[in-house]
Amino acid sequence: MASQYGYLPILYLNQLSSSSSSSSSSSSSSSSFDEQQWLSQVRSALGDEEPLGEDDEPKAKVSVFFVPKSLLFARPEAYVPQLVAVGPYHHRQPHLSDMERCKLASARRIQADLPGFRHQELVHCLLRQEQRIRAFYHKNIEFSGEALAWMMAIDASFLLEFLRSFSPSRKKTTYNMITRDLLMLENQIPLYLLRKILRRRRQCSPELSAGDELSAMLIAFVKEVSPFKSASCFSVIDSKQHPHLLHVLYSTIVNFTAGEEEEFEIIDCPIETLELSEESGSGDQGFIRRLLGTIKKLAIASLVKLLVKLPWKIISSFPVISVLKEPIQTFLTNGGMRKMIKKEDPLAAEITIPSATELAGAGIRFSPAAGDLASIRFEAAKKPITLYLPPMILDVNTEAIMRNLVAFETTAPELQGTMTFTRYTELMNGIIDAEDDVKILRESGIIVNRMKSDREAAALWNGMSRAVKVSKVEFMDRVVEEVNGYFERSWKVKAKRVLRRYLFGSWQALVLLAAIVFLLQSFLLAFCNLYGCGARWFRGGR
Numbered sequence: 001m002a003s004q005y006g007y008l009p010i011l012y013l014n015q016l017s018s019s020s021s022s023s024s025s026s027s028s029s030s031s032s033f034d035e036q037q038w039l040s041q042v043r044s045a046l047g048d049e050e051p052l053g054e055d056d057e058p059k060a061k062v063s064v065f066f067v068p069k070s071l072l073f074a075r076p077e078a079y080v081p082q083l084v085a086v087g088p089y090h091h092r093q094p095h096l097s098d099m100e101r102c103k104l105a106s107a108r109r110i111q112a113d114l115p116g117f118r119h120q121e122l123v124h125c126l127l128r129q130e131q132r133i134r135a136f137y138h139k140n141i142e143f144s145g146e147a148l149a150w151m152m153a154i155d156a157s158f159l160l161e162f163l164r165s166f167s168p169s170r171k172k173t174t175y176n177m178i179t180r181d182l183l184m185l186e187n188q189i190p191l192y193l194l195r196k197i198l199r200r201r202r203q204c205s206p207e208l209s210a211g212d213e214l215s216a217m218l219i220a221f222v223k224e225v226s227p228f229k230s231a232s233c234f235s236v237i238d239s240k241q242h243p244h245l246l247h248v249l250y251s252t253i254v255n256f257t258a259g260e261e262e263e264f265e266i267i268d269c270p271i272e273t274l275e276l277s278e279e280s281g282s283g284d285q286g287f288i289r290r291l292l293g294t295i296k297k298l299a300i301a302s303l304v305k306l307l308v309k310l311p312w313k314i315i316s317s318f319p320v321i322s323v324l325k326e327p328i329q330t331f332l333t334n335g336g337m338r339k340m341i342k343k344e345d346p347l348a349a350e351i352t353i354p355s356a357t358e359l360a361g362a363g364i365r366f367s368p369a370a371g372d373l374a375s376i377r378f379e380a381a382k383k384p385i386t387l388y389l390p391p392m393i394l395d396v397n398t399e400a401i402m403r404n405l406v407a408f409e410t411t412a413p414e415l416q417g418t419m420t421f422t423r424y425t426e427l428m429n430g431i432i433d434a435e436d437d438v439k440i441l442r443e444s445g446i447i448v449n450r451m452k453s454d455r456e457a458a459a460l461w462n463g464m465s466r467a468v469k470v471s472k473v474e475f476m477d478r479v480v481e482e483v484n485g486y487f488e489r490s491w492k493v494k495a496k497r498v499l500r501r502y503l504f505g506s507w508q509a510l511v512l513l514a515a516i517v518f519l520l521q522s523f524l525l526a527f528c529n530l531y532g533c534g535a536r537w538f539r540g541g542r
Contacts, residue, residue: 046119063243065138065411078400081181086155107157117200123149156193163217188244353430356437362490366444395450423473432461
């Protein structure tokens with residue numbers, strides 16, 4: 001039977017092509033769902049047998065929520081299944097009707113592969129657990145108990161066959177689309193349904209329990225679809241600890257167990273120590289820095305006052321200055337120089353950390369971290385100064401997966417106090433502004449880019465939703481604070497900032513600088529014409 005599953009994508013494609021013509025006409029003719037007709041079809045397709053016994057599965061709690069509208073409106077196609085629906089939220093949507101025949105075919109193959117198993121047995125068992133299934137979903141399910149039980153039995157069979165046949169070598173377009181759909185928040189079913197089906201297999205292979213068999217499938221699946229390389233280190237996944245497939249993926253990326261973050265706070269010299277050694281280690285040096293800063297501010301303020309009080313009617317009589325009279329007066333009367341001095345970096349209001357290009361220019365190197373998100377850290381105690389980030393893979397599935405992980409973290413009550421993954425996306429959004437930033441991270445081994453270009457990868461991060469409220473994540477916020485602190489103290493950054501802010505930040509500043517130069521030159525020429533400084537100074541007084 002193993003070879004039978006090797007052609008799963010081909011079966012899907014063949015069945016899709018054969019049913020596409022008929023489904024388009026049927027969906028257009030009637031948009032209502034005939035529940036009795038559907039029940040009749042699945043009964044005849046899968047037969048009728050006796051009930052399964054009860055098991056000792058843990059009680060269910062609400063685990064599948066709706067995606068918040070603030071996220072949904074940003075990119076609906078990332079949250080709404082495009083090819084296949086599992087569970088009640090998107091069941092029998094017209095654009096997903098083609099896959100219903102494929103799901104029935106999967107259910108028949110699963111039934112044929114497990115001797116003695118009949119879907120009617122599973123349905124009878126699920127009917128006794130109807131309230132437990134309904135409690136799994138946040139939304140009120142309007143299907144009848146029997147329709148809900150048959151829906152879950154068929155969807156569980158489809159998901160089980162997909163996991164059993166999943167292979168990286170077969171990841172074509174159809175597999176990618178199904179993978180994205182199966183990892184959407186609103187497209188989840190309880191994993192314990194898969195264990196119920198696999199328990200029938202113990203009669204054939206008693207040495208392997210249903211939980212172990214499902215865990216092996218989940219490990220293989222997560223290693224392939226996870227955007228983070230750290231997933232390849234997982235060798236054990238207890239399927240009983242996870243309500244659905246998206247929860248499994250989330251737990252391999254973010255370990256939200258209490259106290260787990262402390263294990264990765266491995267920083268030899270905290271940034272506070274560096275600040276003391278550089279700024280407050282010598283009282284005289286600190287006083288001199290503050291004094292120079294005060295003198296600089298007073299000098300700039302005095303220059304502004306001087307320029308405002310200059311007799312421009314007399315000065316404008318000079319040929320060169322007369323050309324610049326109007327822009328200079330406009331600049332001064334509108335407070336242009338004062339605005340230029342007070343103007344903040346436009347990125348400061350949008351991000352909490354400089355871009356990768358700016359950090360690299362300040363001497364900060366990027367290096368892959370060995371671990372999950374909790375391994376993010378900044379080491380400034382020794383050269384080279386390094387920011388460690390977990391390596392990740394960007395491909396066609398990454399955006400939809402990350403968006404649904406954020407949505408899951410936002411809606412799951414037990415995770416709203418952490419918001420670790422959401423904070424990570426904000427951190428990467430801040431570090432990546434353009435394709436040059438992606439290039440730096442790619443060359444550093446932080447990003448493996450399987451997308452078309454670095455520009456497309458930058459657009460992925462910049463397009464991540466910003467409507468989610470920010471929740472403090474202590475270890476990650478501390479890293480951001482340390483990086484920002486080091487960046488602000490860098491003399492390279494200070495020099496560039498002064499030049500950009502006071503010299504190159506405004507055309508008005510350049511006009512003013514040119515006016516001052518021409519003004520000084522005119523004064524010097526007039527002085528030399530009056531006192532003959534050319535013969536005395538430039539010829540050595542001969």
